[in-house]
Amino acid sequence: MLKISKKADYALMALQHIASVQFGDITPGRVVNTKEIAEEYHIPLELLAKVLQVLSKNGLIESHNGPKGGYLLARSARQITIAQILESIEGPLAITDCSHEKDGDYCMQREHCNIRTPLLKIQDSIYQLLNNMTLGDMLGGTPLITIQSPSAQGVER
Amino acid sequence: MLKISKKADYALMALQHIASVQFGDITPGRVVNTKEIAEEYHIPLELLAKVLQVLSKNGLIESHNGPKGGYLLARSARQITIAQILESIEGPLAITDCSHEKDGDYCMQREHCNIRTPLLKIQDSIYQLLNNMTLGDMLGGTPLITIQSPSAQGVER
DNA sequence: ATGATCTCCGATCAATATGGTCGTACTAAA
DNA sequence: TTTAGTACGACCATATTGATCGGAGATCAT
Ligand code: FES
Ligand code: FES
Secondary structure (H helix, E strand, O other), rough: OOOHHHHHHHHHHHHHHHHHHHHOOOOOOOOOOOHHHHHHHHHOHHHHHHHHHHHHHHHOOEEOOOOOOOEEEOOOOOHOOOHHHHHHOOOOOEEEEOOOOOOOOOOHOOOOEEEEEEEEHHHHHHHHHHHHEEEHHOOOOHHHHHHOOOOOEEEOO | OOOOOOHHHHHHHHHHHHOOOOHOOOOOOOOOOOOHHHHHHHHHHHHHHHHHHHHHHOOOOOEOOOOOOOOEOOHHHHHOOOHHHHHHHHOOOOOOOOOOOOOOOOHHOOOOOOOOOHHHHHHHHHHHHHHHHHHHHHHOOOOOOOOOOOOOOOOOO
């Protein structure tokens, strides 16, 4: 449950790879092309290409056309959060399909719904979680994330 | 993205309803039957029935057969966590499909995978989040959940 | 200039997961 | 024994996702 799609998975791998090439190595300005990533991680080439296109369109990476072309991070690895990557591929975070209701399109349960508020809170918490971790964190040291919930232990506030 | 299934949604609604009937009212021992819930929240009857069967099989609720039958919480609302409910319906929490690898069934990327560790950490954080909120929390006061991450402090949404 | 190499983009197909339905058997209270 | 309810398993329809294909543009080397 709560699985993220393969595309999102690929996006994370690709970005991580691009970042690691651009970062720790002696070739700072080197661009990375699709095939290189696809072969390294055994990802279907065309599918990865599509994923990268989307990432590029959403301003996470820059594309360079022609031979010797490829992709480049659009900004520092520390300024790209996991949430941005995932939302870029899979659309806005919506734990339930009526999280972001558009138009007059209410779900039938809306009126008597007893779980909307709590679910939105959970969703928001998850969002914070994802938005507090960056590509940079994935590269370097293991990020430390702690969660505190007053319920289920001593009630504090 | 990260959507939970409708079945899980229904499960939450149903449990919340059962709990609220059993709790705040003057009818402590009253059982709740499937049709009552289905009509109240406009859920397809048969589908809800199936969901409740699963919950019952997993020991979250008790079923009582025959006329005047119905369902009853198996334990206190404070002892049922959101994680338990969701996992009961959708199986174990697995943010990526290779979270819990079984047999020799590795994913192809396993060897060179650069995102496994961070993703598992995120998954664990989400699990804590869900496991720290109980049915009781959803019923009563709004639970307060806070997240603290030392990295990426500047990132705000 | 011209061809080779690469990204870009839209359309399309296949596999899988999900939502929803049906029919029957079983149980316990009235 | 009748009847209102759950239990259970098989089943179909649809939505989502994973993956593929083909061509159009762009850029660089020659
Ligand atoms: S399920 Fe849509 S508002 Fe609660
Ligand atoms: S994707 Fe399977 S181990 Fe990373």
